[in-house]
Amino acid sequence: xxxxxxxxxxxxxxxxxxxxxxxxxxxxxxxxxxxxxxxxxxxxxxxxxxxxxxxxxxxxxxxxxxxxxxxxxxxxxxxxxxxxxxxxxxxxxxxxxxxxxxxxxxxxxxxxxxxxxxxxxxxxxxxxxxxxxxxxxxxxxxxxxxxxxxxxxxxxxxxxxxxxxxxxxxxxxxxxxxxxxxxxxxxxxxxxxxxxxxxxxxxxxxxxxxxxxxxx
Numbered sequence: 001x002x003x004x005x006x007x008x009x010x011x012x013x014x015x016x017x018x019x020x021x022x023x024x025x026x027x028x029x030x031x032x033x034x035x036x037x038x039x040x041x042x043x044x045x046x047x048x049x050x051x052x053x054x055x056x057x058x059x060x061x062x063x064x065x066x067x068x069x070x071x072x073x074x075x076x077x078x079x080x081x082x083x084x085x086x087x088x089x090x091x092x093x094x095x096x097x098x099x100x101x102x103x104x105x106x107x108x109x110x111x112x113x114x115x116x117x118x119x120x121x122x123x124x125x126x127x128x129x130x131x132x133x134x135x136x137x138x139x140x141x142x143x144x145x146x147x148x149x150x151x152x153x154x155x156x157x158x159x160x161x162x163x164x165x166x167x168x169x170x171x172x173x174x175x176x177x178x179x180x181x182x183x184x185x186x187x188x189x190x191x192x193x194x195x196x197x198x199x200x201x202x203x204x205x206x207x208x209x210x211x212x213x214x215x216x
Contacts (some may be wrong), residue, residue: 023049028070029077033110034106035115037128040067066196068127070117071127075135078111083142092150097210100196103172112176140165157204164202172197 015023024069027048028040035044042063046053060066082102087095102108137212144165158164172195196210 017059020055023058024066025069025073029074030118032067032070032074033114037071037114037121039066040070042066049200054081057134064127064194066124067121067125068131071114072131072135073109074114075118075131076138076206079135079138079142080110083146087092092146092155093196093205093209096146096150096199100199100210104192105197112179115173115176116179126181144208145167158202168195168199169203171195 024045028045029041031048040063042053042056042060045066046056047055056066060069083095083099085097090098118128118132122132144161145164147156147158147161151158151161175191175195178191193211197207199205200207200210
């Protein structure tokens, strides 16, 4: 016989559908970053949360939908961490310098691997393909908006923010594609600076302008 205390405890810890949904997606995002999107299965996420696989399938009958949400959550958090929408008192140059300072290290390497992983799998998974496209658009919009802001404030100089955004992000993407080729990058430090030097050149900044800020 279940006691009144036990029933009250169970009621207190029961999560709302929205909370449970968010918890499942967050757990799947952790699996994606640590192990790869292919490792997101109902059973693996259930293990992560110490629940039964049936609970996961209740919220995500199709695992591809969970994969897409997990990727979107991880990639969206990445953008907000690397290039926050608000500059918090920093100049446009300082804000961009912090962005580049944050795009180095093991944490960013994990995210680069996630992007490579997602772009490959998106060839076969429509739900994931839609999320990848949405995240790419979010990156372009956020970055272009920051460049336009810098131009308006007289900190950046470019005749075409759209093209400048594409140039910088393509170089950054290309460097990210080398994440699994450590020897190539480590043996040529100047390669690591290509996104920064490209941005400085295309935005009319003095060399070194984007290298003097450390990440928060």
